[in-house]
Amino acid sequence: MTKSKIFCGCSAEFGAAPNTRTCPVCLGMPGVLPVLNRTVVEFAVKMALATRCRINLMSNFARKNYFYPDLPKGYQISQYALPLAEKGYVDIETDAGEKRIGLIRIHIEEDAGKLVHDEHMPSSYVDLNRAGVPLIEIVGEPDIRSPEEAALYLRRLHETLVYLEICDGNMEEGSFRCDANISLRPKGREAFGTRAELKNLNSFRHVQRALEYEIKRQAYILESGGEVVQETRLWDDARGVTLSMRSKEEAHDYRYFPDPDLVALHVDEAWIQEVAATLPELPLEKRERFVREYGITAYDAGVLTMTRPLAAYYEEVVRACGKPRPAANWVKGDLLRLLNEDRADIQACPVSAASLGDMICLIEEGAISGKMAKDLIEEMYKTGKSPRTIIEEKGLVQITDEDALARVVDEVIAANPNQLAQYRGGKDKLFGYFVGQVMKATQGKANPQLVNDLLQKRLGP
Numbered sequence: 221m222t223k224s225k226i227f228c229g230c231s232a233e234f235g236a237a238p239n240t241r242t243c244p245v246c247l248g249m250p251g252v253l254p255v256l257n258r259t260v261v262e263f264a265v266k267m268a269l270a271t272r273c274r275i276n277l278m279s280n281f282a283r284k285n286y287f288y289p290d291l292p293k294g295y296q297i298s299q300y301a302l303p304l305a306e307k308g309y310v311d312i313e314t315d316a317g318e319k320r321i322g323l324i325r326i327h328i329e330e331d332a333g334k335l336v337h338d339e340h341m342p343s344s345y346v347d348l349n350r351a352g353v354p355l356i357e358i359v360g361e362p363d364i365r366s367p368e369e370a371a372l373y374l375r376r377l378h379e380t381l382v383y384l385e386i387c388d389g390n391m392e393e394g395s396f397r398c399d400a401n402i403s404l405r406p407k408g409r410e411a412f413g414t415r416a417e418l419k420n421l422n423s424f425r426h427v428q429r430a431l432e433y434e435i436k437r438q439a440y441i442l443e444s445g446g447e448v449v450q451e452t453r454l455w456d457d458a459r460g461v462t463l464s465m466r467s468k469e470e471a472h473d474y475r476y477f478p479d480p481d482l483v484a485l486h487v488d489e490a491w492i493q494e495v496a497a498t499l500p501e502l503p504l505e506k507r508e509r510f511v512r513e514y515g516i517t518a519y520d521a522g523v524l525t526m527t528r529p530l531a532a533y534y535e536e537v538v539r540a541c542g543k544p545r546p547a548a549n550w551v552k553g554d555l556l557r558l559l560n561e562d563r564a565d566i567q568a569c570p571v572s573a574a575s576l577g578d579m580i581c582l583i584e585e586g587a588i589s590g591k592m593a594k595d596l597i598e599e600m601y602k603t604g605k606s607p608r609t610i611i612e613e614k615g616l617v618q619i620t621d622e623d624a625l626a627r628v629v630d631e632v633i634a635a636n637p638n639q640l641a642q643y644r645g646g647k648d649k650l651f652g653y654f655v656g657q658v659m660k661a662t663q664g665k666a667n668p669q670l671v672n673d674l675l676q677k678r679l680g681p
């Protein structure tokens with residue numbers, strides 16, 4: 221999510237017309253020199269710190285050589301022998317408890333271009349807008365034991381990157397991508413079996429399904445006495461199968477060697493400390509704090525911290541009304557439902573946190589009932605108006621005046637002599653009928669508790 225590319229000043233933004241965001245450097249013209257974008261290093265350091273990696277004060281760049289039409293230089297600049305960061309971890313919450321997944325390394329590299337195939341014509345086009353867009357590659361240890369764990373691990377990485385505001389997390393646009401290696405081994409054996417690599421999995425669901433399929437495929441081969449071939453495979457979501465893309469024999473020999481155009485990358489301890497000071501509270505810490513500070517459930521805390529803006533919104537509602545639990549219920553319930561129906565996110569929410577907080581205050585004061593609030597929040601969402609304005613305009617205030625309500629109760633009883641007789645004759649269920657009639661007569665504005673009390677008094681137990 222840097223403004224410019226990793227080694228030149230071209231815009232790194234997604235979605236421009238093909239090849240409009242290119243220059244001699246990212247086009248790989250002869251004689252040009254790459255200049256490293258400082259922000260890329262800063263972002264990678266942030267992720268490294270967030271995942272408890274050890275940051276190498278000196279790292280270097282290598283050329284990863286391969287031929288492909290979307291790679292004009294014939295090599296990709298990446299880090300190889302000495303990556304920026306190593307040996308970190310992330311914790312995931314599995315059904316069997318917390319589990320730690322180790323990270324081998326985090327390095328920075330440039331993206332390649334993109335081939336666009338014309339299905340109607342026998343031709344392909346090259347779009348180099350992506351060439352030179354910065355990437356950080358996170359390589360995990362082989363600690364994952366199931367497709368579910370793989371999905372949890374990816375979600376944790378994704379969430380962290382988005383919280384750090386170093387990646388927009390958009391998987392369709394290729395901002396977050398995943399390659400997964402999978403191998404089977406007999407129970408009790410230390411060494412991993414031959415692996416297959418699944419490339420370009422672009423959703424959490426695809427990762428999980430593809431891995432489930434691969435486990436079955438490899439198990440079938442092994443159980444029938446065959447051998448798994450080391451290869452790269454692709455997931456075909458429509459057919460629900462993985463397909464061989466290239467085998468080891470055709471696999472690239474990247475011939476990595478140090479990039480002579482780029483000097484070693486030095487970061488100093490003081491700067492790392494400076495970057496560390498800018499790290500936001502991460503999702504897991506936030507979740508734990510919400511449970512501790514607001515007394516809400518871990519599940520609710522999980523929903524409310526899904527994104528930083530949502531968490532910030534919730535905290536603002538709490539500040540406005542001082543009621544963390546009702547605030548949690550309204551935000552994760554009605555408000556998120558309305559936003560989901562609109563496919564909108566919290567930043568575009570027409571109900572301000574202050575307004576929602578005020579609405580919760582009105583419920584607590586007894587001015588409106590929870591039921592009325594359900595309609596009120598819809599109206600607030602539709603119009604963006606404050607709850608008090610809507611209440612005034614629509615005359616929504618709850619009737620808590622006991623004398624006024626008593627008159628309505630008496631009228632209702634007088635108007636229903638048959639039901640009264642049946643109730644007195646033992647048909648207890650009719651109590652609810654009277655409550656309903658009073659609510660109807662007051663257009664739902666009567667305080668339910670008060671209606672109950674008054675009816676009990678008039679009708680007897």
Ligand SMILES: [Zn+2]
Pocket residue numbers: 225228229230241242243244245246247352
């Ligand atoms: Zn450029």
